[in-house]
Each structure stands twice: as C-alpha cells, then as structure tokens.
Amino acid sequence: MLAGSAILFALVLVLFLMVFLRPGWGSRIAPGRWIVLGGLVLPAIVLIPLVCYALYAGEQLLPLPGHAPQRIEAIAKQWDWTFRYPDQGGVETHGVLHVPAGTPVDIVVTSQDVVHAFWIPRFAGKIDAIPGHATHLRIQADQPGEYQGLCNQFCGLGHAGMHFTVIVDRPEDFSAAVKQAAATGEMNK
Numbered sequence: 001m002l003a004g005s006a007i008l009f010a011l012v013l014v015l016f017l018m019v020f021l022r023p024g025w026g027s028r029i030a031p032g033r034w035i036v037l038g039g040l041v042l043p044a045i046v047l048i049p050l051v052c053y054a055l056y057a058g059e060q061l062l063p064l065p066g067h068a069p070q071r072i073e074a075i076a077k078q079w080d081w082t083f084r085y086p087d088q089g090g091v092e093t094h095g096v097l098h099v100p101a102g103t104p105v106d107i108v109v110t111s112q113d114v115v116h117a118f119w120i121p122r123f124a125g126k127i128d129a130i131p132g133h134a135t136h137l138r139i140q141a142d143q144p145g146e147y148q149g150l151c152n153q154f155c156g157l158g159h160a161g162m163h164f165t166v167i168v169d170r171p172e173d174f175s176a177a178v179k180q181a182a183a184t185g186e187m188n189k
C-alpha cells in the first residue's frame with residue numbers, strides 16, 4: 001500500500017508540475033477524458049486489487065470451517081486473563097498464554113463480567129471479549145519468543161493493569177510448557 005500510494009503521489013506531483021512548466025499541456029486532452037481516466041479508470045485499477053487483497057487477508061484472520069488447528073480459550077474478568085487449553089486436557093494458565101510457533105491458533109475469547117478486548121499488538125488483530133458470547137481470533141507466531149498482550153477496552157479501575165504475557169514455544173516444547181505453566185500457576189494460587 002505504501003509503495004502504491006508513493007507511485008500515485010509521484011504521478012499527481014508530475015501532473016501538478018506539468019501545469020506550471022508547460023501551461024496548456026493538459027488542454028490537449030479533453031476534460032471528459034481527464035475525468036474518465038483520472039476519476040474512474042485509475043481508481044478502479046488501484047482499488048479493485050486492494051479490495052480483493054483485503055478480503056483475502058481478512059479471511060485469513062478467521063478460523064477456517066472444517067479446519068481445526070490448536071484451540072485456546074481466553075477468558076477475561078476484572079482484571080485478569082485465564083487461558084484454557086481444551087487440546088491439552090483442559091488445563092488452565094493465569095496471566096500467561098502459551099502458543100506453539102509456526103502454526104495457526106484459534107483463540108476463543110469470552111468474558112465473565114464486562115466487555116474487555118483481547119489484543120497482542122505484535123500479532124495484529126484485536127477482538128472484543130463479550131460476556132455470554134464467544135468471539136474468535138486466529139493468530140500465528142512465526143518465531144519462539146515472549147510478547148505482551150493486553151486488554152484494549154476500558155473495563156474499570158484495573159483496566160490499565162490487565163495485561164498478560166504471551167510465550168511462543170517451539171512446537172515440540174508446547175505441550176510440556178503448557179502443563180508446566182498450569183502446574184506452577186496452581187501452586188502459586
């Protein structure tokens with residue numbers, strides 16, 4: 001998009017300079033033609049591929065029907081996050097989300113009280129956590145590492161402190177890491 005807008009900007013600047021440097025140059029092309037080419041043809045060439053790409057990219061954020069990658073439930077409540085791993089025996093971690101690297105993960109987001117929002121800035125996408133309703137967000141982390149997640153919807157006095165840590169594990173370590181984190185969390189409770 002940046003490259004495309006830079007080219008368009010340059011094109012408009014060239015037209016603008018032509019008006020100064022060669023007065024009368026533009027009048028060789030009929031006004032109607034300027035409108036059709038500049039107002040219809042050019043925007044169509046630019047916008048149609050962008051709309052197609054945006055639809056495609058948007059679809060990639062949604063869980064695919066019939067396709068069942070790792071599912072993790074994110075449960076918000078004032079003012080912390082619980083993560084449940086149905087594919088790992090239903091264990092829970094608190095304040096720490098483990099995901100395997102290099103594979104899509106569907107996060108099912110809900111709330112137990114007010115509206116919150118689930119957001120990991122580095123992974124893009126952000127979705128509301130709504131009481132009594134499950135929203136879905138697909139994320140994929142390419143590299144193992146540690147990231148920050150946070151609540152992105154004002155939800156009361158503790159909102160500012162409602163963040164969580166995201167730990168991306170190597171796929172072969174994921175299961176053990178989840179169980180370890182769940183066990184440690186239980187001990188700390």
Ligand code: CUA
Binds near residue numbers: 152159
């Ligand atoms: Cu939860 Cu803001």
